[in-house]
Amino acid sequence: NAGVTQTPKFQVLKTGQSMTLQCAQDMNHEYMSWYRQDPGMGLRLIHYSVGAGITDQGEVPNGYNVSRSTTEDFPLRLLSAAPSQTSVYFCASSLLAGGSEQYFGPGTRLTVT
Amino acid sequence: TQLLEQSPQFLSIQEGENLTVYCNSSSVFSSLQWYRQEPGEGPVLLVTVVTGGEVKKLKRLTFQFGDARKDSSLHITAAQPGDTGLYLCAEGGATNKLIFGTGTLLAVQP
Numbered sequence: 001n002a003g004v005t006q007t008p009k010f011q012v013l014k015t016g017q018s019m020t021l022q023c024a025q026d027m028n029h030e031y032m033s034w035y036r037q038d039p040g041m042g043l044r045l046i047h048y049s050v051g052a053g054i055t056d057q058g059e060v061p062n063g064y065n066v067s068r069s070t071t072e073d074f075p076l077r078l079l080s081a082a083p084s085q086t087s088v089y090f091c092a093s094s095l096l097a098g099g100s101e102q103y104f105g106p107g108t109r110l111t112v113t
Numbered sequence: 114t115q116l117l118e119q120s121p122q123f124l125s126i127q128e129g130e131n132l133t134v135y136c137n138s139s140s141v142f143s144s145l146q147w148y149r150q151e152p153g154e155g156p157v158l159l160v161t162v163v164t165g166g167e168v169k170k171l172k173r174l175t176f177q178f179g180d181a182r183k184d185s186s187l188h189i190t191a192a193q194p195g196d197t198g199l200y201l202c203a204e205g206g207a208t209n210k211l212i213f214g215t216g217t218l219l220a221v222q223p
Binding site: 004040042043044050056058059090092097102106 | 143214215
């Protein structure tokens with residue numbers, strides 16, 4: 001049981017490049033979410049999903065796309081990276097929606113130059 | 114949008130000291146979670162509080178939920194270096210979203 005896995009661990013992009021951050025969970029959780037963490041700002045919700053085929057926006061969705069084709073996977077896409085997207089990105093999953101325990105992945109540290 | 118303010122933002126203490134960190138909201142919590150995050154890792158859940166006035170204890174950590182459910186505190190007794198980390202409160206339950214506070218970074222010096 002691996003829990004929540006994220007790849008890559010580190011990534012450097014140039015402005016305008018695109019990439020996908022991968023997230024997978026093996027706990028059969030319905031709820032998955034993406035957060036970004038910046039110094040002094042805690043964790044901010046980007047997008048979330050309450051089940052396969054269903055996604056919704058969080059607090060800071062601009063510049064990011066998501067899809068949820070399976071229960072296990074919830075990739076985050078940056079279509080045209082900007083320096084403001086330099087951050088640490090965490091994926092999380094939980095059995096139910098927002099009020100239940102979130103299990104977090106180890107994070108992806110992204111730098112956009 | 115619910116705002117969660119945590120204070121203090123940073124705390125550096127000596128081993129053995131006691132401390133309290135706070136989480137305050139602009140509106141009523143449905144439920145409140147406390148997480149601890151160690152460097153290079155994702156947050157890990159410590160406790161969930163649901164009822165106004167509720168007190169929960171986890172070894173040397175005491176969590177309190179305000180009577181009006183708009184504030185919460187975390188008290189650590191006799192802090193240890195292993196308590197070092199970022200403490201985050203998070204509100205969820207009324208919607209599908211879990212919203213995090215700004216965090217308190219605790220450093221416990223041996």
